Amino acid sequence: MVNVGIIGGAGYTAGELLRILIWHPQANISFVQSTSHMGHPVSDVHRDLFGDTDLSFSEADYKAIDVLFICSGHGKTKLFLKENNLPEAVKIIDLSTDFRPKANEKGFVYGLPEINKAKIANADKIANPGCFATCIELGLLPLANESKLKEEVHVTAITGSTGAGQNPTSTSHFSWKNNNVSVYKAFTHQHLAEITETVLQLQPNFDKEINFIPVRGNFSRGIMATIYTDCDWSAEEAVEKYKTYYKNHPFVSISNISPDVKQVVNTNKCVLYLEKHGSKLMIISVIDNLLKGASGQAVQNMNLLFGMPEILGLGLKPVGF
Amino acid sequence: MVNVGIIGGAGYTAGELLRILIWHPQANISFVQSTSHMGHPVSDVHRDLFGDTDLSFSEADYKAIDVLFICSGHGKTKLFLKENNLPEAVKIIDLSTDFRPKANEKGFVYGLPEINKAKIANADKIANPGCFATCIELGLLPLANESKLKEEVHVTAITGSTGAGQNPTSTSHFSWKNNNVSVYKAFTHQHLAEITETVLQLQPNFDKEINFIPVRGNFSRGIMATIYTDCDWSAEEAVEKYKTYYKNHPFVSISNISPDVKQVVNTNKCVLYLEKHGSKLMIISVIDNLLKGASGQAVQNMNLLFGMPEILGLGLKPVGF
Amino acid sequence: MVNVGIIGGAGYTAGELLRILIWHPQANISFVQSTSHMGHPVSDVHRDLFGDTDLSFSEADYKAIDVLFICSGHGKTKLFLKENNLPEAVKIIDLSTDFRPKANEKGFVYGLPEINKAKIANADKIANPGCFATCIELGLLPLANESKLKEEVHVTAITGSTGAGQNPTSTSHFSWKNNNVSVYKAFTHQHLAEITETVLQLQPNFDKEINFIPVRGNFSRGIMATIYTDCDWSAEEAVEKYKTYYKNHPFVSISNISPDVKQVVNTNKCVLYLEKHGSKLMIISVIDNLLKGASGQAVQNMNLLFGMPEILGLGLKPVGF
Amino acid sequence: MVNVGIIGGAGYTAGELLRILIWHPQANISFVQSTSHMGHPVSDVHRDLFGDTDLSFSEADYKAIDVLFICSGHGKTKLFLKENNLPEAVKIIDLSTDFRPKANEKGFVYGLPEINKAKIANADKIANPGCFATCIELGLLPLANESKLKEEVHVTAITGSTGAGQNPTSTSHFSWKNNNVSVYKAFTHQHLAEITETVLQLQPNFDKEINFIPVRGNFSRGIMATIYTDCDWSAEEAVEKYKTYYKNHPFVSISNISPDVKQVVNTNKCVLYLEKHGSKLMIISVIDNLLKGASGQAVQNMNLLFGMPEILGLGLKPVGF
Incomplete structure (x- = not known):
């Protein structure tokens, strides 16, 4: 079981991560952080999760997690990583643009599995593509x-x-x-x-x-x-x-x-x-x-990071109409 | 020719009035007032009027007009009429809720022609229905x-x-x-x-x-x-x-x-x-x-106020699709 | 593992069943019958299943299945059951209106789990609600x-x-x-x-x-x-x-x-x-x-019919937007 | 006043012509022909015209008109002109593709006023652009x-x-x-x-x-x-x-x-x-x-054909939203 933390939990990509992770068989959501909604049920913001989860927005607890999804918005991840000293063992998947260009030079792997699958499997930090x-x-x-x-x-x-x-x-x-x-x-x-x-x-x-x-x-x-x-x-x-x-x-x-x-x-x-x-x-x-273009790909990267089947939790029912 | 002024010209009902009045054969738009867009072309805000009019938002000149359409938003007409001393000859058509309930007691006629046509024809002030x-x-x-x-x-x-x-x-x-x-x-x-x-x-x-x-x-x-x-x-x-x-x-x-x-x-x-x-x-x-429910009805009322045919300028092409 | 057959496989409710059953951990789709599309890939009709399944439309084989979903359209189930001698062991979930009114008198249980859960668990034939x-x-x-x-x-x-x-x-x-x-x-x-x-x-x-x-x-x-x-x-x-x-x-x-x-x-x-x-x-x-109002409820009924957890395979990611 | 006939009156481009021509100050609709809806009110098909016109679909009477709009569908105008001997005085505006390529060689003018305005003014037959x-x-x-x-x-x-x-x-x-x-x-x-x-x-x-x-x-x-x-x-x-x-x-x-x-x-x-x-x-x-791309342009061409102002009847209220 992978323990997961999400920061910037009130935005669209965080909501989409939650829609997937709630049903992911090997993910345990440790916390969903949101400065503006602290203490409120996650389903007050992501209304479609009402009935699916009793989670509330809370403070981050980086010791409790194996991987951190950063959904803070473009330009904010750099600042966040400067201001927060994350435990070394915590892997990072960043959904912003901050580390995408020249990811390698910055210690990140560009998280497109269709070109970098092997590198992702061995990475600590993923810059999730646009x-x-x-x-x-x-x-x-x-x-x-x-x-x-x-x-x-x-x-x-x-x-x-x-x-x-x-x-x-x-x-x-x-x-x-x-x-x-x-x-x-x-x-x-x-x-x-x-x-x-x-x-x-x-x-x-x-x-x-x-x-x-x-x-x-x-x-x-x-x-x-x-x-x-x-x-x-x-x-x-x-x-x-x-x-x-x-x-x-x-x-x-x-x-x-x-x-x-x-x-x-x-x-x-x-x-x-x-x-x-x-x-x-x-x-x-x-x-x-929001899926292959953001949060779905982020979960695909998480699966690869932790040696799980690439499609785990991503066998999603299409909306069709 | 009826000289028309509009205040609150940047909102939806004002835009809709303009779409009608530009082509109305007996209306001349004297001014379109907007505090926030003063000096800018009307078509910068109501983009669909680009190519139809060169009007710009300007200050109100109440002496130049026969009728004033008030599109300022609910609760603001009362204040406006208190603060502005309009010439007596200027008729008023108010698109807000301010004077609708108990319109008569406030010197207004409730502007639903299908019940008050005769009263409207003789009115000075119209409270345009919701x-x-x-x-x-x-x-x-x-x-x-x-x-x-x-x-x-x-x-x-x-x-x-x-x-x-x-x-x-x-x-x-x-x-x-x-x-x-x-x-x-x-x-x-x-x-x-x-x-x-x-x-x-x-x-x-x-x-x-x-x-x-x-x-x-x-x-x-x-x-x-x-x-x-x-x-x-x-x-x-x-x-x-x-x-x-x-x-x-x-x-x-x-x-x-x-x-x-x-x-x-x-x-x-x-x-x-x-x-x-x-x-x-x-x-x-x-x-x-926006038409029979707001600005179209307002023009219908204007037509009645000035003794013009009720449908003048309101023979509108339906969108159909 | 429950072996499933679907007849009337090209319609909306059948497509929706397939979207669920493909990922259902205890369902095996034995056949998807369609008269008009026999032999063609299911994903030629239900295009959103492209990449998810290689199933093709085929003839029905009632001996291979535990449960039959009938998606033939209103009025056609009665005829179908008259003309086809299904093995007694095959349970039926009918998505048409044919057996809903006075279901009991016709040997069916009205498949609304929120009123008939116990009856459904013991039923052979379900009339799935509208x-x-x-x-x-x-x-x-x-x-x-x-x-x-x-x-x-x-x-x-x-x-x-x-x-x-x-x-x-x-x-x-x-x-x-x-x-x-x-x-x-x-x-x-x-x-x-x-x-x-x-x-x-x-x-x-x-x-x-x-x-x-x-x-x-x-x-x-x-x-x-x-x-x-x-x-x-x-x-x-x-x-x-x-x-x-x-x-x-x-x-x-x-x-x-x-x-x-x-x-x-x-x-x-x-x-x-x-x-x-x-x-x-x-x-x-x-x-x-299409889900609680049709195919999702049908799968919920299938789960109950076979003693599985009611929500199995129905932990669905909402579309959200 | 220009007397107008329309054939193929039940389709989209004919409906759009009617929405314009009903309010056109110099057009009189002599007939709207439709084989399939003969005798029925035009507003039974073009529902948005209910309340605007009492016209019914009728047979064509080519002697009564100055101009014929042909809205029969691609490939059908050629056949129509072969089978029908129109009076020489009747001008033709064809909305199909039939005479667009190499229009000149076929006795038509390609009806894009922004390149052919002068030619259109002197034409008898217009191939209205796609x-x-x-x-x-x-x-x-x-x-x-x-x-x-x-x-x-x-x-x-x-x-x-x-x-x-x-x-x-x-x-x-x-x-x-x-x-x-x-x-x-x-x-x-x-x-x-x-x-x-x-x-x-x-x-x-x-x-x-x-x-x-x-x-x-x-x-x-x-x-x-x-x-x-x-x-x-x-x-x-x-x-x-x-x-x-x-x-x-x-x-x-x-x-x-x-x-x-x-x-x-x-x-x-x-x-x-x-x-x-x-x-x-x-x-x-x-x-x-449907307008500049079809019926609006057709009316623009009609205006030019009959020496009227190019924009007559085409001062249309935008839908805006």
Whole structure:
């Protein structure tokens, strides 16, 4: 049994961790820390957990745990680790961006099991990947793995509203967002750094641009990325290469039917789909941004860190509709 | 040409007024006041007006206008009228709740044309009805008119998100509200006062309860109220009575097909539908909360105040989908 | 290990059963029958199962199973049982309406564990309750249990689109249903029969009307019922009585916060909430129509039929958003 | 007053024409033909017109009209014109794809006023552009006009459900489409032909590919296209060039705020927005697919055909929310 602590327990990624860990057969939740909700039932904030747990938000007790999930928000993990002297034995899984770029140089392992599984198994500290980054990287890894990225890469990805967190703003207002889509941070999204770094890990000679247009979708969960680039593989070869690359990765599948984003919602899965048009290979990649794109992947990393089966506790019922 | 001023110009009801008045053949918008957006283009706030108008938010100039729409928010009109000495000639249409209950005693006319058309035509100050109130009252007027309300009235009404205004809150957050419904203020909604008062205007002996359960719907615009009560009219009689009552009211129609809320969205219409079950008469009433439930009705009142055709500028293209 | 067969495997309730049973620790899916999709992968129809299962639709083999889930659609189970001679040892869980009214007289047990748990444990054939019926009955059982239903009962319930099945029709068309609500079968819905029968099982002297207005909601999953009736319990007494009634029923909880329908989506839970207004007790009841309202309850019944823990395989991660 | 006939009157584009024409000050609807609904009120099919019109579907009477809108569906106009001998004086506006590619060779004018305004004014037969085509072409015209399209063009465009028509299918089913997005016809969409042809009309030397990925959005109305390509204009120059190009085109505006699709819903407007990133110019273009992308543009063409102001009857209240 792995003893788990969560800090920043009132946010979306913490809520999602709790939804998984409550039913995880080898996890014991030691504490869920939240400064603002201390003492209140966890289900007062994460209302869907009412009836599932009697946990309350409490102070952190780092001696009681084997692993700490840090859900404090971007920019806050660095500060937290400076101010808190954690026991050496406590492993860390950080869901913020703080240690993702150049993770190695900072003593972290970039927690994408589909490229770093062995390293993760031996790591102490995991920088859990970003949601867009996960979705797009999984679409590119088999190409980079054979140094096939030779021209610019074109990516448009549409994300659910939960990707923007729970802070109410004008662009998270239902009256505005309902039935609406819009572009933000085109060509400049912060995940481009970790995407490029991950591609370079497999294909060090990649020197073209990745053009990335993020779109705010009018749905709650999920990311669909459409990616295309020049590639000399035939459609059949491409499918074969992708299947081979992901053979030992239980959450990634290659579909021969064009996917929709909802088919992976509430699961830790990534579904990939390939089409060839002239010289261009198009890849569609879909994930749930809060699961494979955040908390599900964090639990996958926990499983690997503690030598448990990678899918333990992650056999999740899809929502389907 | 009627010269119009709007105060509280950045809110939802002001935006909706502008959407109508820009194309109204007999209205000239003299000013749109907003403390917080002074000097900025109106279309920076009401983005859908980009390309339709070059108006900017400005200070109020009460000498320039024939009518003032007050869109300042509930509780603020009283204060405003105390602090500002408006020219006597300026007519007032107030969209807040401030003067609705006991409007007469306060020098206002309750601006529901389907009961007070003649009074409105001669009024100086209009208390524009609430959205739920309008939807439910239009369902009850023909019954009250013949003193047929003899037992309790049962009402459930579901409203679009714009009914709650533009302030971002936890219950207006897209991630929460999307695909979600919930009840609020059951049996205690503030519109019950004006509904009861309006019913009593036609049927002074009504002394039963109106049970009203408001529901937050996961759509942007519209209200659907389902109402039932005991009534000794047959279905055919009821339809006849309703058609007679609304004969001279161009925005209210009696349908023989069960309505859906979207069929009136972006119009000033109210569609009513009747079914008889045993001793009970069920009435379904649908309106657009921002139009017949707020700004559309306000323009209807303006038309009446200035002796113009009631539907002028209100021949609105429905959104349909 | 329980060996399971499913007939009518391409519909919504069968898909939902599969989403649960694939991860159920004591269930083995022997076959999923579908006339129209014979031989094709189950995940070609239930796309969200891609990556989770390699099952294909096949012919039924009744000798291989311990329990048969019948998902053939209303009216078809009677015919099926006439035409097929099932081995006596095979237990049946029927998800259609066919055997619900007067289930006992037909050799079935009405499968609502919160009233019939002991009978279900000893049954051979289960008539799985309807979705509206489950949601409303769970709101009324504690009242009926103490013979407190003395006046008319008023119910409005709004349901997700999956309640209407997968057949594409004009009212299931996205362009119409999106951002839209409407009433159907007011006062005449077919579930009224089983609701009344269930109430009478606990309170045989109940002789008032249950007024029921069903509403089509613009969301995929979930039902929210608002119920009120006269009751002489105080608010505190009512909460106490409800908590006592459901003490041994793991899927029903009494909340002291007004619930929203999404908090139970993708779970087998029912959340109840109570308010007292004058002489009236209001009950809000929320469930997921495909889970507690159909396939989740069917698995709960399977667990009881085979002496397994009631919640086995039903510790489901909520979708939350 | 222009006398108007509509054939194929029960479909989405015909409904949208009616929503506009009912309030158009210079249009008189002579007939709305529908084979399947002959004799029934128009508002039985287009429910949102209930209360606005008493028109019924009837047979066509070509002698009574000045202009015929053909809304029969793709592939059917050719057949219709073969089988029906229209009076020479009747002008034709065809909303299908039948005469769009190589319109000139077939005696039609491609009805995009922003490139062909003068030709339209003198035409007899208009091939009304496709919805994606309109949205994308308006984003490219100022570039093509100065022969600035020198490299490949990258386009992703997301469309509302009404773009797919009213026929109920598995991908128009609410339970599937709600909260869902997916790709279709990537690189092969039929509108690529008319887009390329329109670009070539202004820049005959354009010989690069237009890569186009269409996405099905989970909203009812609207298209947002994001377009990028290499361009040596600075951001400021680009804005200036676009403003100059569209100076005399009342429905196209260049915004300096990134647009959202809902800001043009229920209007005939196109809003364009430009950003420069390195050597690439990104253009965002938003329209309402049923208005500027279909029936609104058809009325704009009618206005031009009959020498009326281009915006007559098209001063439409946006839905806003």
